[in-house]
Amino acid sequence: MTDWAAKARRGDDSAFAELAHACKEKLYRIAFAYLRNEADALEAVQETVCRAYQKIRKLKEPEHVLTWITRILLNYCADEVKRRSRSGIAPADYAAAAWDHPSDPDLQAAVRGLDPKYRQIVILMYFEGYTLTEIASLLDLPSGTVKTRLHKALQELRRHLGEGEDAHG
Structure with a gap:
């Protein structure tokens, strides 16, 4: 992952695609645990990948890319949970979105x-x-x-x- 991150930082889009592909399953599991439904978790991963792509050149240490991208996801999920609570949107029905x-x-x-x-x-x-x-x-x-x-x-x-x-x- 470190090699892909270093290459992506230098502007290699295919390396970023490989990096995103390697991280997506772990990111999805974390997002699902927070947001409790598949559609929201998938949206969180997609938004995280977009934000990471926009900021990849600011990544200081390619060896910590998984920590960096996970932090982006956690911030997105926390913001989403706050937004929902402010707007009165109830969390996903636990029965419909069983945490696996x-x-x-x-x-x-x-x-x-x-x-x-x-x-x-x-x-x-x-x-x-x-x-x-x-x-x-x-x-x-x-x-x-x-x-x-x-x-x-x-x-x-x-x-x-x-x-x-x-x-x-």
């Missing part, structure tokens, strides 16, 4: 019930495989803040799922 990562329906409900700032860290870490350092970079937060939010998220999940603190301590 955790197969346990109780876990799905628990993750969906988390505060968005906690949910995004859980999704990025446990369902997308990002490290705490990568998440801190993606969200432009100190790693200590990410660790604290993850700890609080896990406490909420345990509480929601009916497990006491001593079950994992």
Whole structure:
């Protein structure tokens, strides 16, 4: 991916197309987890790719292209969620747009019930495989803040799922 990013930065459109193709599945999963329906997730990925294409020459470190493009997606999704809440548009019906990562329906409900700032860290870490350092970079937060939010998220999940603190301590 780094080679494609470096070439795309120099104006190689076919390298950018390869880069976008390599990222699209991961971007879609993240967008779907946020927006909870296929059409909105696809639109988010398309908008992210367009924004990345427009700004690819500003990418400072090609080796961090996945982090950079994921941050663009996260910002788009956050803006979209805010726009919907301001305009009174309800989130997608959970039954119609089942989140496919955790197969346990109780876990799905628990993750969906988390505060968005906690949910995004859980999704990025446990369902997308990002490290705490990568998440801190993606969200432009100190790693200590990410660790604290993850700890609080896990406490909420345990509480929601009916497990006491001593079950994992």
